[in-house]
Amino acid sequence: MFILTISGREDEGAYSVVNEDGDQVLYLFEEEDDAARFAMMLEEDDYPEMHVMEIDDDLLVSVCEMHGHEYVIITPNDIVIPPKENDIV
Numbered sequence: 001m002f003i004l005t006i007s008g009r010e011d012e013g014a015y016s017v018v019n020e021d022g023d024q025v026l027y028l029f030e031e032e033d034d035a036a037r038f039a040m041m042l043e044e045d046d047y048p049e050m051h052v053m054e055i056d057d058d059l060l061v062s063v064c065e066m067h068g069h070e071y072v073i074i075t076p077n078d079i080v081i082p083p084k085e086n087d088i089v
Helices: 032-044 057-066
Strands: 002-006 016-018 024-029 050-054 070-074
Touching (some): 002 032, 024 032, 024 057, 032 050, 032 070, 057 070
Parallel strands (some): 024 070
Antiparallel strands (some): 002 024, 002 050, 016 024
């Protein structure tokens, strides 16, 4: 799986969105191309340059579940666009 981080700040965390309950939700992309495309959309919305990182699937899901972090797996069949300032996922 692939996550997004800010280039040069990979050790500071991954890109996430806020859901309707106010919780942070980590996007986990199955395909690198989808993650890269989403990163380009973020950058077009004036986000800093993003870095696509490959992470072991099982490890990432285990860590999220162990620490109670919300996550969503983005498959090639999903269409996601970056939320605008006041959008809620």
